[in-house]
Amino acid sequence: MSEPLPGPALVIKPEGMTGRTGRYEKKLSDLDGLFADAEAFAARLATEADRVIYHVDEFRPSGAAGDLITGISTLSAGRVGTEFHMTRGHIHAQHDRTEIYHCLSGHGLMLMETLDGQTVVTELRPGVVAYVPPVHIHRSVNLGDEDLVTLFCYPADAGQDYGIIARSGGMRHRAVADGTGWRLEENTSYVPR
Numbered sequence: 302m303s304e305p306l307p308g309p310a311l312v313i314k315p316e317g318m319t320g321r322t323g324r325y326e327k328k329l330s331d332l333d334g335l336f337a338d339a340e341a342f343a344a345r346l347a348t349e350a351d352r353v354i355y356h357v358d359e360f361r362p363s364g365a366a367g368d369l370i371t372g373i374s375t376l377s378a379g380r381v382g383t384e385f386h387m388t389r390g391h392i393h394a395q396h397d398r399t400e401i402y403h404c405l406s407g408h409g410l411m412l413m414e415t416l417d418g419q420t421v422v423t424e425l426r427p428g429v430v431a432y433v434p435p436v437h438i439h440r441s442v443n444l445g446d447e448d449l450v451t452l453f454c455y456p457a458d459a460g461q462d463y464g465i466i467a468r469s470g471g472m473r474h475r476a477v478a479d480g481t482g483w484r485l486e487e488n489t490s491y492v493p494r
């Protein structure tokens with residue numbers, strides 16, 4: 302009889318992840334053009350250009366169809382003008398590939414959009430699992446005052462297409478502060494696809 306082989310030693314907690322195969326970081330300077338308030342963005346850029354706004358740790362066994370990428374996304378709290386910190390957002394390059402996000406800590410939104418401009422939101426609080434169905438553009442938004450930490454899992458052959466958001470001038474709705482809470486407002490730069 303052969304000895305059992307050790308499986309990957311992945312540990313994913315709100316504080317971080319061990320066993321990752323990769324890490325990806327986005328600084329404030331990488332997010333130019335994402336936020337509506339260009340003046341507020343420029344003011345922050347003057348002193349915080351190199352600040353990491355979000356980072357992603359992942360375990361990617363391979364890129365094969367049928368394989369899964371699992372990881373943790375950590376999105377810092379903050380705003381540009383009234384608009385909350387968010388990820389760039391994407392649709393999967395293979396449009397029918399899905400994803401789940403399990404909120405480990407913080408408060409936020411999974412902001413999704415169909416190709417014909419229907420917005421879908423799942424509010425994220427610890428324990429909530431957001432499901433991104435096939436053919437949905439998606440981005441995370443941090444509505445709180447601490448890091449928004451989510452565990453994600455998606456097919457390894459999904460890929461990311463960022464052009465779909467760029468071509469339509471952003472997503473249809475923006476998440477903005479409203480008193481002590483939040484609301485969605487229409488993105489005035491949005492061009493229906």
Ligand SMILES: O=P(O)(O)OC[C@H]1O[C@H](O)[C@H](O)[C@@H](O)[C@@H]1O
Pocket residue numbers: 325327357373374388389390391400440453454455461
């Ligand atoms: O790809 P972005 O929109 O920059 O968001 C960052 C990350 O978000 C999620 O966690 C995805 O599963 C990652 O694959 C992605 O890279």
Ligand SMILES: [Fe+2]
Pocket residue numbers: 391393400439455
């Ligand atoms: Fe995704």
